[in-house]
Amino acid sequence: MSRQRQSVRRHRGLARALSGVLVALFVVVALASAWAFWNYRGPGPTARSGTVTRLVLARGSSAGQIATALQAAGAIRSRTLFLLADRLAAGRRSLKAGEYEFPSGAPMDRVLTDIQAGRVVRRFVAVPEGWTSDMAVDAVRAEPVLAGEVATPPEGSILPDSYQVQRGEDRAAVVARMRAARDALLAQLWAGRASGLPLNTPQDAVTLASLVEKETGVAAERPRIAAVFENRLRLGMKLESDPTVIYGVSQGRPLGRGITLKELMTATPYNTYRIVGLPPTPIANPGRAALAAVLNPPRSTELFFVADGTGGHVFASTYAEHQANVAKWRGIERARAAAAGK
Numbered sequence: 097m098s099r100q101r102q103s104v105r106r107h108r109g110l111a112r113a114l115s116g117v118l119v120a121l122f123v124v125v126a127l128a129s130a131w132a133f134w135n136y137r138g139p140g141p142t143a144r145s146g147t148v149t150r151l152v153l154a155r156g157s158s159a160g161q162i163a164t165a166l167q168a169a170g171a172i173r174s175r176t177l178f179l180l181a182d183r184l185a186a187g188r189r190s191l192k193a194g195e196y197e198f199p200s201g202a203p204m205d206r207v208l209t210d211i212q213a214g215r216v217v218r219r220f221v222a223v224p225e226g227w228t229s230d231m232a233v234d235a236v237r238a239e240p241v242l243a244g245e246v247a248t249p250p251e252g253s254i255l256p257d258s259y260q261v262q263r264g265e266d267r268a269a270v271v272a273r274m275r276a277a278r279d280a281l282l283a284q285l286w287a288g289r290a291s292g293l294p295l296n297t298p299q300d301a302v303t304l305a306s307l308v309e310k311e312t313g314v315a316a317e318r319p320r321i322a323a324v325f326e327n328r329l330r331l332g333m334k335l336e337s338d339p340t341v342i343y344g345v346s347q348g349r350p351l352g353r354g355i356t357l358k359e360l361m362t363a364t365p366y367n368t369y370r371i372v373g374l375p376p377t378p379i380a381n382p383g384r385a386a387l388a389a390v391l392n393p394p395r396s397t398e399l400f401f402v403a404d405g406t407g408g409h410v411f412a413s414t415y416a417e418h419q420a421n422v423a424k425w426r427g428i429e430r431a432r433a434a435a436a437g438k
Contacts, residue, residue, distance in 0.1 A: 136181055136204045141170045143200035152263055153211070155193040162191050162211065171198050171207055181208055192216070195241075195263045218260055221270060225256040225383035226309045228348035232256075232381060233271065242267045251348075252302040252378025254278055281384060289391040294329040303374045304329075305382035305390045310339035314408045315385055322389040323396035324411065333399065335368040343379035 143149045151169040153162050159182055163175040172178050181204065182191065194216030198207055221239050223232045233248045239261060246267040254271070255278035261270055286298045295301050308322050325335055341355050342348065344364030360367075366375040400418035401409040405428040412418040 136177060138203060139201045140198075140203050140207065141173055141201070143198075144170050147200050148197045149200065149202075150195070150197050150217075152195045153191070153193045157191075157193060159191055166207065171196075171202070172204050174204075178204060178208065181205070182212075185212065189213070195219075216262070219262070220258045220260055222258045223254060223256045223274065223381065225386070226306075226380045227256060228380050229254055230347065231349075232274070236267050236270055239267075241265075242270060244268055246271050249275055250377070252278075252299075252306055252381055254381045255281055256381050256383045278381075282387065285387050285391045290393065293391070293393075294326055295390070300374060301387065301390050302382060303378045305386040306378035306380045307335065307337045307339060307368075307375075308389055309382040309386040310380055311337060312409065317408060318385050318389040319392075319394050320396065320398065320411060321401060321409070322386075323393040324398050324401055326390070326393055327396060327399050329373065331399075332372060334370075334372055335374070337368045340366045340368040340375050340379055343375070348380055 149169055149171045151165060153165060159179060163178045166172045167175045189212040191211045192214035197217050219241055221235050229248050229251050232254050233246060236246055241263040242261060242265055244266040249271060254274040259270060259274060282298050304325055307325060308318050311321050328335055338355055341359055342351055344366035345359055360369055363370045397413040398411045400412040402421050402425050404410040410421045412421055
């Protein structure tokens with residue numbers, strides 16, 4: 097056999113070997129790509145308990161630490177693939193800390209995009225307008241995802257609202273946010289207050305707003321009631337607000353009944369049927385609308401209001417008008433009592 101033929105055979109053998117290697121390499125790459133695609137876009141791991149996988153990604157965690165936590169919790173199968181996908185993601189965004197819930201079987205791309213977008217579990221503590229500080233702190237203490245102890249802050253120092261909280265957040269920090277929100281709003285409203293108000297300090301405004309808040313559940317009435325109280329303060333008249341009597345009896349907790357004559361006549365620091373001027377502290381935590389109402393009330397000559405039987409009130413500028421309105425209300429009460437007795 098000639099040397100030329102031997103050379104051709106050798107080259108052909110090398111070509112076949114190289115071709116085999118390339119085919120094998122292609123098969124490996126194809127299988128690896130298919131595995132990666134399946135693990136990234138296909139169904140993820142089944143939740144170990146229940147229908148979701150829950151975990152908290154700590155603030156300040158690196159991408160590697162987050163990937164490790166996800167794999168350990170069973171949210172993803174491959175830490176390495178998650179990190180690679182994060183680096184290759186179009187418009188890559190940082191991974192965000194917080195509490196997450198992933199449905200059982202959620203694909204890795206869902207897990208990654210949720211963490212990049214910061215789609216954390218949203219939990220809220222709600223403080224309705226007119227709650228006392230004790231009631232607000234009870235709600236904070238009752239939230240099981242929060243930690244630590246918290247003392248009741250002064251009455252009227254919290255802004256009623258819904259506050260987002262995170263698992264593990266300190267209860268005292270949550271209440272501090274509620275107080276900071278109140279302080280910021282009060283500073284803004286006080287700076288823009290109307291002139292000539294019978295209120296000496298921002299605290300006076302909060303105290304009066306707490307009375308307005310407790311007097312009516314009709315939002316449109318708040319400015320009008322604020323004007324009545326401020327007109328009475330200017331004239332040195334007693335405010336005669338039933339909610340102040342209740343606060344003196346139960347510190348603002350609902351009585352579950354009407355006020356008795358004895359309670360109405362009992363002197364407490366809060367009973368505005370017995371004291372002149374504002375009570376010594378707020379009787380609840382007033383909301384934005386009540387605070388705004390007392391700091392920018394409408395011009396009015398009204399000095400009285402009484403229930404009208406529909407959930408609202410009827411107003412009067414003179415005592416004679418008020419007496420007529422009271423008589424109508426007493427008639428409504430008697431009619432209701434008679435109907436209930438049938």
